[in-house]
Every structure is written in C-alpha cells, then in structure tokens.
Amino acid sequence: MEIDKSLIAELKKAKSIVFFTGAGISAESSIPTFRGKxxxxxxxxxxxxxxxxxxxxxxxxxxxxxxHRKKIIQESQPNRAHTTIAEIQNYFDEIIVVTQNxxxxxxxxxxxxxxxxxxxxxxxxxxxxxxxxIENLDFSAGVPKCKCGGLIxxxxxxxxxxxxxxxxxxxxxxxxxxxIFFAVGTSAVVYPxxxxxxxxxxxxxxxxxxxxxETALSHIANYTYTRKAGEILPQxxxxxxxxxxxx
Ligand code: OAD
Ligand code: ZN
Numbered sequence: 001m002e003i004d005k006s007l008i009a010e011l012k013k014a015k016s017i018v019f020f021t022g023a024g025i026s027a028e029s030s031i032p033t034f035r036g037k038x039x040x041x042x043x044x045x046x047x048x049x050x051x052x053x054x055x056x057x058x059x060x061x062x063x064x065x066x067x068h069r070k071k072i073i074q075e076s077q078p079n080r081a082h083t084t085i086a087e088i089q090n091y092f093d094e095i096i097v098v099t100q101n102x103x104x105x106x107x108x109x110x111x112x113x114x115x116x117x118x119x120x121x122x123x124x125x126x127x128x129x130x131x132x133x134i135e136n137l138d139f140s141a142g143v144p145k146c147k148c149g150g151l152i153x154x155x156x157x158x159x160x161x162x163x164x165x166x167x168x169x170x171x172x173x174x175x176x177x178x179x180i181f182f183a184v185g186t187s188a189v190v191y192p193x194x195x196x197x198x199x200x201x202x203x204x205x206x207x208x209x210x211x212x213x214e215t216a217l218s219h220i221a222n223y224t225y226t227r228k229a230g231e232i233l234p235q236x237x238x239x240x241x242x243x244x245x246x247x
Contacts, residue, residue: 024185078109081229086110123155
C-alpha cells in the first residue's frame with residue numbers, strides 16, 4: 001500500500017504524536033481481540049465476565065478467564081507495530097501512547113510515555129483495602145485474598161467502572177495537544193476512551209486510522225489505512241525516515 005506523501009510531509013513537521021491503541025494492535029501478537037472477526041465478545045458476553053457483579057457472584061469463573069488471558073499475554077511478544085512506536089521515540093519531541101490494552105506490550109516494546117486507560121493485567125488489588133499485589137498470586141487455596149481478608153481482583157477496568165483518573169486525564173491532555181493522532185486497532189466504540197479521538201479532532205490534530213476494516217471513526221479520519229498495524233506502521237515510518245534522511 002502506498003503511503004500518502006502529504007502524511008509524510010506532516011510527520012516531518014510534527015512535534016507531538018499520540019498513538020491511541022486498542023486490541024487490534026496486539027492481534028499480530030496472537031492476543032484475540034474483543035470485537036470484529038474472531039472477537040471474544042462474539043462468543044462471550046462482557047456483562048457475564050467483565051463487571052464487578054459477575055466477580056462477586058462468581059470470582060472463580062472471572063479469575064479463570066483472566067488467568068487464561070494472562071497466560072496468553074505472558075507467552076506473547078510485542079510485534080512490529082509496538083516496536084515501531086518505540087523506535088521512533090528518538091525522532092520526535094514527544095511520542096505518547098494512550099492505550100486501551102491491559103497487556104503491557106507497549107512497555108515491553110520500550111515505549112516510555114504510556115497512559116493505560118483500562119488498567120494492566122500484571123497488577124492486582126484488594127477490593128476491600130485497595131492494597132496492590134504485583135507478584136504472582138497463589139490460587140492453590142481458591143481465589144486469593146488480601147491480608148485484610150478482602151478478595152483480590154485484577155487491576156483492570158470493568159464495564160460500569162470509572163477509568164483511572166490520572167491516566168484518562170493524561171491521555172486527554174495528550175490528545176488535545178498533539179499534531180498527529182494515530183488510532184490503531186480499535187473499534188472506537190467503547191467510551192469514554194473512544195472520545196479521545198474527538199478531542200484530538202476538535203483540537204485540530206491530523207487523525208490517522210490504522211485498522212483492518214473501517215470503523216465508527218473512519219469518517220473523521222484524515223487518513224485511513226485498512227491494513228494490519230504490524231505492516232503499515234513500519235512502512236509509514238520507513239518512508240518517513242527515508243525521506244528525512246534518517247536511515
Ligand atoms: P476491539 O476488539 O473492539 O477492536 C479491535 C479492532 O482491531 C477491530 O476494529 C479490528 O478490526 C481491528 N484489528 C484486528 N486485527 C488488526 C490488525 N492486525 N491491525 C490493525 N487492526 C486490527 O478492541 P478495542 O477497540 O481495544 O475494554 O476495545 C475497546 C475495549 O473494549 C477494550 O479495552 C476492552 C473491551 O471491552 C475493557 O476490557 C474495559
Ligand atoms: Zn485488603
């Protein structure tokens with residue numbers, strides 16, 4: 001796929017770039033997405049698992065699912081989309097990742113500035129006293145409990161819960177102040193996260209969408225590349241570095 005010359009020209013002038021990412025950026029790392037073809041929510045209903053009531057009703061089942069997902073994530077590696085975003089940190093004043101993913105792959109790829117809107121599967125906390133548990137939890141005696149007796153849950157945002165305020169505010173500020181806003185591998189239907197695209201658009205940022213199919217946001221995107229993130233992002237920044245003489 002040909003990369004638009006006008007986008008490369010805009011990249012050359014850009015100081016601050018935001019990468020707003022969703023499950024699709026990790027699809028090439030073999031982590032299943034939620035929606036779209038092969039999406040998990042096609043088979044499982046999020047309300048059966050990803051909410052606090054479901055956890056209180058059946059913590060074993062919810063933990064089983066998160067442990068399954070955690071195992072897939074631990075066995076996976078960042079792909080060319082994640083590593084490209086990390087590599088270009090040297091070329092721009094500011095590269096900020098705002099991710100809906102809980103898989104930690106941006107950090108493992110080497111990205112430094114990351115706002116995690118939906119938490120991180122490597123952390124857990126007590127529902128009672130909010131104490132954090134980072135180490136591997138022991139499930140030998142059932143669902144792990146805190147010193148205070150409270151159940152320990154994964155530090156991920158469930159349906160009906162607030163996003164971590166510091167992360168959301170950081171992401172919002174980044175969206176409002178960037179020159180170019182890439183939306184990569186997200187169906188852009190889950191709010192308030194998806195609202196950041198409008199924040200960037202309203203503030204005048206150039207919106208670049210990378211997704212294997214058109215989405216709810218395609219109509220406001222200045223550029224839409226319907227290709228795999230792991231193919232198109234390296235191509236865009238190869239063209240950029242070639243034309244900027246950085247090779
Ligand atoms: P979705 O699963 O809703 O969307 C994934 C998107 O990635 C789809 O639009 C796919 O077309 C696209 N996609 C798949 N493979 C791709 C590839 N190789 N390259 C580029 N795009 C690809 O994931 P999110 O938008 O992240 O929330 O979903 C948002 C939130 O809904 C998630 O954070 C999660 C979920 O419920 C919570 O768990 C709180
Ligand atoms: Zn506790």
